[in-house]
Amino acid sequence: MLFEKIKSDILAHNSYIVGADGEAAVIDPRRDCLVYTNIAEREGMKIAKIFETHKNEDYVIGSRDLARPTGAEILHGAREEFGFGTGVREGETFSVGSLEIEVLETPGHTVESISLLLRDRSVSDDPLMVFTGDALFAGDVGRTDLAGEDKRREASEMLYESLHQKILPLPDGTIVCPAHGAGSVCGGKIGDLEYTTIGFEKSTNGLLSLPKEQFVERKVNERLYEPQYFRMMRKLNREGPPLIYNLPHLRAYSAREIRSLMDRGVQIVDIRSPTSFAGGHIPGTISIWRQGLPLYMGYYLNYEDPIVLVDDFNLDLDHVVRHFVRLGYDKIAGYLAGGFAAWFKQGEIVERSGTWSPSDLAENLDDPAVWVLDVRNVNHREEDGYIQGSHHIYVGHLEERIGEIPEDKRIVVHCDAGFKGSLAASILEKHGFRNVTNLLGGTFGWKAANYPLLKDEEKPLSVPPAM
Numbered sequence: 001m002l003f004e005k006i007k008s009d010i011l012a013h014n015s016y017i018v019g020a021d022g023e024a025a026v027i028d029p030r031r032d033c034l035v036y037t038n039i040a041e042r043e044g045m046k047i048a049k050i051f052e053t054h055k056n057e058d059y060v061i062g063s064r065d066l067a068r069p070t071g072a073e074i075l076h077g078a079r080e081e082f083g084f085g086t087g088v089r090e091g092e093t094f095s096v097g098s099l100e101i102e103v104l105e106t107p108g109h110t111v112e113s114i115s116l117l118l119r120d121r122s123v124s125d126d127p128l129m130v131f132t133g134d135a136l137f138a139g140d141v142g143r144t145d146l147a148g149e150d151k152r153r154e155a156s157e158m159l160y161e162s163l164h165q166k167i168l169p170l171p172d173g174t175i176v177c178p179a180h181g182a183g184s185v186c187g188g189k190i191g192d193l194e195y196t197t198i199g200f201e202k203s204t205n206g207l208l209s210l211p212k213e214q215f216v217e218r219k220v221n222e223r224l225y226e227p228q229y230f231r232m233m234r235k236l237n238r239e240g241p242p243l244i245y246n247l248p249h250l251r252a253y254s255a256r257e258i259r260s261l262m263d264r265g266v267q268i269v270d271i272r273s274p275t276s277f278a279g280g281h282i283p284g285t286i287s288i289w290r291q292g293l294p295l296y297m298g299y300y301l302n303y304e305d306p307i308v309l310v311d312d313f314n315l316d317l318d319h320v321v322r323h324f325v326r327l328g329y330d331k332i333a334g335y336l337a338g339g340f341a342a343w344f345k346q347g348e349i350v351e352r353s354g355t356w357s358p359s360d361l362a363e364n365l366d367d368p369a370v371w372v373l374d375v376r377n378v379n380h381r382e383e384d385g386y387i388q389g390s391h392h393i394y395v396g397h398l399e400e401r402i403g404e405i406p407e408d409k410r411i412v413v414h415c416d417a418g419f420k421g422s423l424a425a426s427i428l429e430k431h432g433f434r435n436v437t438n439l440l441g442g443t444f445g446w447k448a449a450n451y452p453l454l455k456d457e458e459k460p461l462s463v464p465p466a467m
């Protein structure tokens with residue numbers, strides 16, 4: 001039997017290929033899908049079935065792209081009108097060699113969500129593993145807010161029933177294969193486990209032991225962020241995303257060409273480190289470090305205007321392109337040839353943002369001209385504590401709340417370490433703020449330097465003098 005999990009880094013998306021006797025099936029494929037055909041060719045198998053556990057919100061599904069070279073049948077939940085594939089219902093079974101895949105309808109995260117129960121009939125009639133999509137994760141369950149606040153309670157009730165009537169009654173030894181791992185935005189606190197089982201989840205996942213009323217209330221009041229690009233993902237994944245055939249070819253643009261493109265609305269993304277960005281950058285660019293691209297590009301990039309990358313040495317841009325394609329940004333057009341050095345060697349205007357260390361902020365914390373902006377996830381702020389006198393706006397909501405930030409003060413922005421702070425600084429600069437400083441090290445550095453982090457129930461503490 002073939003079983004392999006394919007992880008898409010940073011997005012924490014899991015897809016799977018299973019097979020036996022020369023046939024294979026893929027569950028929840030990603031858009032750059034040659035990885036599955038390569039595995040199937042290596043194993044001497046033909047991909048015959050492609051399953052989508054749900055329409056997905058955080059990435060463009062890859063079933064249409066994978067079906068084109070393989071001729072495989074696409075199967076998805078029947079409770080949603082899709083523009084492609086075939087709808088399946090509870091109890092339907094599909095053979096892949098000696099493997100049997102049974103459909104379990106498990107709505108809640110989305111109305112059409114299905115889980116897939118796998119048996120290897122050549123060995124046993126007992127369930128071997130279950131592919132749960134976004135219904136059940138390691139240590140967590142799927143979010144129920146994406147259909148809208150007015151349907152959140154109903155979705156939470158459906159998810160409870162799906163878990164307790166369909167998934168948890170499976171044998172304790174059944175291997176659970178979710179569509180996401182730790183770090184995904186599709187759950188609250190997904191555990192960092194490579195694999196889990198029904199029995200392990202029943203004994204360790206606190207949400208599964210809650211009575212229905214408490215479970216529903218917990219899900220109704222759960223605070224999770226929804227990036228703007230989720231709406232585009234739902235549309236594409238319901239109607240059928242466009243085929244990409246190959247990854248986009250990036251054009252190398254000169255510094256003068258970049259300057260000309262800026263007048264025509266190009267979106268320039270600086271993927272360097274926060275320190276590099278602060279030291280000098282092209283005016284009006286957005287700072288998103290490489291590992292942050294899948295998490296934050298969907299908040300600030302549109303799908304209409306071309307995208308150009310700025311790096312130092314333009315290494316491994318193929319991997320960077322995959323991040324854009326997986327989120328549907330097919331207009332990724334090119335990069336600055338020669339890196340950022342080519343820009344300043346051409347004598348172009350260079351913009352800078354300030355940086356402070358924790359001791360710099362401690363020395364100026366009581367200065368009325370300083371306005372400290374915390375751009376972390378609100379849950380991090382409440383659980384880990386906050387810097388005295390700081391104001392909170394999540395980095396993903398900064399643009400829509402830009403009017404709350406004073407223009408006549410020095411804005412010292414911080415996050416956990418400084419990366420989201422660089423993004424926030426770039427957004428503020430794009431909106432005309434010229435006195436912006438990023439706290440390098442963020443709250444991690446602040447705490448490491450022995451400065452206090454407050455919680456709401458605590459009284460303000462005096463900040464010790466800088467050493």
